Amino acid sequence: MRKSSPGAARGPRRRPGRIRRIGLPYLLLLPALLLELLVHLVPMVIGIVMSFKELTQFYIRDWGTAPWAGFDNYSVSVDFDAPVGKALLDSFLVTIAFTLLSVGLCWLIGTAAAVFMQDTFRGRGLLRALFLVPYALPVYAAVITWVFMFQHDNGLVNHVLHDQLGITDKPSFWLIGDNSFIALLTVSVWKGWPFAFLIVMAGLQNIPRELYEAASLDGAGMLQQVRRITLPSLRPVNQVLVLVLFLWTFNDFNTPYVMFGKTAPEAADLISVHIYQASFVTWDFGTGSAMSVLLLLFLLAVTGVYLALTSRGRRTAS
Amino acid sequence: MSLPRSPMAPPRSFLWSRRVFLTLLTGFVLVPVYVMISSSLKPLADVTGTFRWLPTELTIRPYIDIWSTVPLGRYFVNSLIVAGAATVCSVVIAVFSAYAVSRYDFRGKRVFTVTVLSTQMFPGILFLLPLFLIYVNIGNATGIALFGSRGGLILTYLTFSLPFSIWMLIGYFDSVPRDLDEAAMVDGCGPLGALFRVVVPAAVPGIVAVAVYAFMTAWGEVLFASVMTNDTTRTLAVGLQGYSTLNDVYWNQIMAASLVVSVPVVAGFLLLQRYLVAGLTAGAVK
Numbered sequence: 001m002r003k004s005s006p007g008a009a010r011g012p013r014r015r016p017g018r019i020r021r022i023g024l025p026y027l028l029l030l031p032a033l034l035l036e037l038l039v040h041l042v043p044m045v046i047g048i049v050m051s052f053k054e055l056t057q058f059y060i061r062d063w064g065t066a067p068w069a070g071f072d073n074y075s076v077s078v079d080f081d082a083p084v085g086k087a088l089l090d091s092f093l094v095t096i097a098f099t100l101l102s103v104g105l106c107w108l109i110g111t112a113a114a115v116f117m118q119d120t121f122r123g124r125g126l127l128r129a130l131f132l133v134p135y136a137l138p139v140y141a142a143v144i145t146w147v148f149m150f151q152h153d154n155g156l157v158n159h160v161l162h163d164q165l166g167i168t169d170k171p172s173f174w175l176i177g178d179n180s181f182i183a184l185l186t187v188s189v190w191k192g193w194p195f196a197f198l199i200v201m202a203g204l205q206n207i208p209r210e211l212y213e214a215a216s217l218d219g220a221g222m223l224q225q226v227r228r229i230t231l232p233s234l235r236p237v238n239q240v241l242v243l244v245l246f247l248w249t250f251n252d253f254n255t256p257y258v259m260f261g262k263t264a265p266e267a268a269d270l271i272s273v274h275i276y277q278a279s280f281v282t283w284d285f286g287t288g289s290a291m292s293v294l295l296l297l298f299l300l301a302v303t304g305v306y307l308a309l310t311s312r313g314r315r316t317a318s
Numbered sequence: 319m320s321l322p323r324s325p326m327a328p329p330r331s332f333l334w335s336r337r338v339f340l341t342l343l344t345g346f347v348l349v350p351v352y353v354m355i356s357s358s359l360k361p362l363a364d365v366t367g368t369f370r371w372l373p374t375e376l377t378i379r380p381y382i383d384i385w386s387t388v389p390l391g392r393y394f395v396n397s398l399i400v401a402g403a404a405t406v407c408s409v410v411i412a413v414f415s416a417y418a419v420s421r422y423d424f425r426g427k428r429v430f431t432v433t434v435l436s437t438q439m440f441p442g443i444l445f446l447l448p449l450f451l452i453y454v455n456i457g458n459a460t461g462i463a464l465f466g467s468r469g470g471l472i473l474t475y476l477t478f479s480l481p482f483s484i485w486m487l488i489g490y491f492d493s494v495p496r497d498l499d500e501a502a503m504v505d506g507c508g509p510l511g512a513l514f515r516v517v518v519p520a521a522v523p524g525i526v527a528v529a530v531y532a533f534m535t536a537w538g539e540v541l542f543a544s545v546m547t548n549d550t551t552r553t554l555a556v557g558l559q560g561y562s563t564l565n566d567v568y569w570n571q572i573m574a575a576s577l578v579v580s581v582p583v584v585a586g587f588l589l590l591q592r593y594l595v596a597g598l599t600a601g602a603v604k
Contacts, residue, residue, distance in 0.1 A: 024509060028418035029430060031411045032480055039477040040437040043445035043452060050448065063451060113343060116336045119328065127340065129588050134347055136587035138538040140555050141576035144562075145354045148365075148569050156353055159369035190346065202598035222332045244438075251441045254540040258559075275443045276541075285447055292444035299439050 044296075051289035066286070073290035084278075088291060090266065091274040095250060098181065098270060102188045103245045107238075109189070110196025115226060118204055128201075135194035143258040146187045150174035175260065180268040188255055192248075196241060203237035204230070239310045246306075247299065271295060358574035365569035380574035384561075387571055392550070393557030394579070400468050400553055401536035404475040408532040409525060412480055416487030417513050421499070431488075438481045442541050449474065450545060466548040474542050479532035486531075486597060490524030491517055527597030530590050537583050554579045 050063065051073055059066035079085040113131060117124055134142060149156040151174075158171040174183040211229050220228065253272040256264050262281055264273050275295070279288025357365055358380055360373040384390050415434075419427060453464035464470035498520065499512035507515055518525065543555045558579065561572045587594075 025418040025422035025424045025427075028414040032415040032434065032484065033430070035411070035473065035477045035480065036434055036437055038452070039449060039474055040440060040445060041433075043448035044440060046448035046451070047444050109343065112339060116339055127344065129591065130344065131347060132587065132591055133351060133584060136534065136584045137580050138534075138555070138583060140538065140540055140558055141354075141580045142350065144558065144572055144576055145350045148357065148573065149350060149353055151569075154366055154369055154569070156349070156369045163368065190350070198595065199598060202595050205595075222328055247439050251443075253442055254538070257540055257544075272441060272443050272541075275441075276446075279443070279447060280545075289444075289447070292441060295441050296439075296444055299441070303439060 047289050048293055050285060051293045053286050053289075055284070055286035055289070057283040063285075069286055073286045074294070076287055077290050077294060084287065087269075088271075088274065088278075091269045091271050094181070094267065094269055095271040098185060098188070098268075099246060099249045101185055102192060102249050103242065105185075105189045106192040106196045106245055106249075107242060109193040110198075111200050111234075113193075113197050114200035114204055115230060117201070118230075131197055132194050134191050135198070137191075139191070139254040140258050142191055143187055143255055146183070146190070147175065147259055150183050176265050178267045180260070180265040184256060184259060184268040184270075187259065188249065188252070191255065192245065196245065199237060199241045200234060203234050207233045243303065243306055247303070250299065354573050354577055354580075357570055358577050360570050362568065362570055365573075380568075380570040381578070383568070384571045384575045384578065387568065388557060388560035388575075390554075390557065390575060390578075393552055393554045396468060396547075396551055397537060397554040397579070400471050400475065401533050403468075403472045404479070404536040405529050405532040407472065408476040408479045408483055409529050411476070412483035412487050412528060413513070413518065413525065415480075415484045416491050417517060419484070419488050420491035421496070421509075431485075434481045434484055437477075446541065446545060449542075453546070465546060466551060468551050471543065471546055471551070471553070474546065475536040475539060476532070478539065479528075479535045483528040483532060486528055487521065487524055490521045490597065494520045523593040524597040526590055526593040530587055530594055534583055534587065 052069055052071070053059075053063070053066040054069040054072070055063055055066045076082070076084050077088055080089050117128065148154075152158060152171055155174070157174060158168075161167045162169075162171045172179055174180065207229065211233075212225055215225050215229060251272055252270065253276065256268060256270045256273045257276070260268065260273070262273075263277055264270065271291075275288055275291045278291060279285050356371075356373060359376050359378065360370075361375060361377050361379065364370055364373055415430075418424075419431060450465065453470050457463050457465055462469075464473065494517050498516045499507075499509075502512040502516045503509070538555065540555045543553045547553060547556060558572070558575055561568050561575065
């Protein structure tokens with residue numbers, strides 16, 4: 001079906017190029033397509049090629065001349081008995097734990113806040129604006145503030161926990177050692193939950209009010225309304241939201257990089273920073289690329305399974 | 319403003335849990351904001367010793383010093399140019415693409431949308447080095463300096479926000495009745511005339527939302543900024559680290575600088591958040 005048919009009838013008189021018209025959708029897509037090719041798709045293919053090369057700093061100036069390495073980079077990456085593979089596996093597991101906790105908490109807090117703020121009450125608009133501040137702040141500004149708060153000697157966290165409440169015996173280190181996981185998770189949830197809040201809030205506006213009115217006339221309580229109306233209506237929104245949160249959190253580089261710099265403590269060694277460190281600090285780009293490809297394959301697999309599961313769920317539900 | 323949700327007032331237990339939950343959440347959200355603001359007004363001695371909730375004296379000294387400790391003004395201008403240009407380009411390109419997908423049936427439409435959306439999934443680290451090499455090679459071959467230049471960064475950042483922008487605008491354009499652009503075309507507009515005279519004006523909230531998103535993405539990006547810029551093109555994301563690599567860590571200045579670089583985006587975001595929610599409601603969340 002040609003939506004442009006009325007215009008096309010008088011087209012030839014004013015526009016000599018009739019062919020341009022048929023090609024118009026492609027012409028409109030061209031800039032986006034070219035840019036995606038240049039910045040994402042071509043580099044990705046080059047990245048895959050690089051993962052099969054022995055690409056150390058000696059070859060980086062003219063990477064085409066680097067010798068082929070076959071699957072060596074991959075076998076080094078997944079040899080979990082050797083230091084490189086073991087470190088990658090540890091980093092992967094840390095990232096999984098971190099992502100699941102962060103996404104779960106972001107979703108929970110965001111949904112709870114959106115549901116609680118569905119009704120109007122005094123100060124609702126102000127509160128909503130306030131809640132979006134962590135999302136609006138540039139990552140580095142927000143994370144640097146948390147780094148200051150987590151300082152051992154002059155930070156707020158130790159001052160409150162140790163000096164004021166006396167919960168810890170002595171001031172703790174938050175940015176090194178095992179505590180760094182908690183610190184990273186806190187910052188990630190603080191930055192991430194407003195996005196869930198925003199999306200769920202938008203989703204809630206599409207639920208017809210009559211549903212709630214009918215339910216409350218039938219004597220359904222608040223909790224029942226949330227369980228029977230709100231959550232099922234949000235299902236399609238949540239399916240996308242959780243996937244997006246998962247991918248963003250799993251690939252997050254900005255937060256750990258600003259918090260810990262080029263080398264993160266083991267407990268908070270997220271995979272993006274780990275690969276960055278493997279490539280740019282040790283100058284082994286072949287292995288770094290192989291690790292990136294493995295990460296991409298994992299994300300593709302997870303996304304595929306997730307979409308298959310959720311779309312089947314949607315089909316049986318409807 | 320929405321109407322009361324149910325004809326009956328919510329039970330007391332609900333009101334109390336709402337009060338407690340929202341109070342705790344407000345605290346969690348606000349403490350870092352308070353630390354940022356209060357520390358930026360403290361003398362250096364207050365931020366080097368044990369943390370103090372209240373400054374011993376209020377000073378605006380940090381706000382004066384930040385401009386000379388690191389060349390913050392230059393970073394600021396760089397970030398403004400990069401984020402501004404990336405936003406404008408990204409929005410224009412997304413409008414064209416979304417219009418094509420929303421209004422035309424053509425071969426490869428699904429491939430296009432799936433491909434563009436799936437680039438969101440790529441870990442940035444996978445294409446960082448290849449992109450770096452591509453930019454260097456383009457520079458050597460054609461003399462167009464992409465590596466280390468603002469242009470390269472603009473190109474990179476605008477593709478970061480493109481997928482989400484296109485996706486959201488498709489939904490938004492779909493909600494603009496086709497009768498409108500057909501009427502415009504009967505009146506003698508071409509397809510592009512219909513796009514700019516009818517569809518775009520009807521989709522302003524969606525476009526504003528997309529612009530806000532694109533600007534924030536470019537303003538906050540760290541990874542590519544840290545590799546692809548040099549001294550003259552450095553953006554705020556990297557430049558702000560300058561305060562902590564010195565012998566002393568000027569926390570009061572860091573907080574002041576953080577606040578200064580945050581104010582434009584936070585203010586813009588809060589002013590336009592109405593549009594973002596409206597845009598999400600109509601576009602992405604359907």
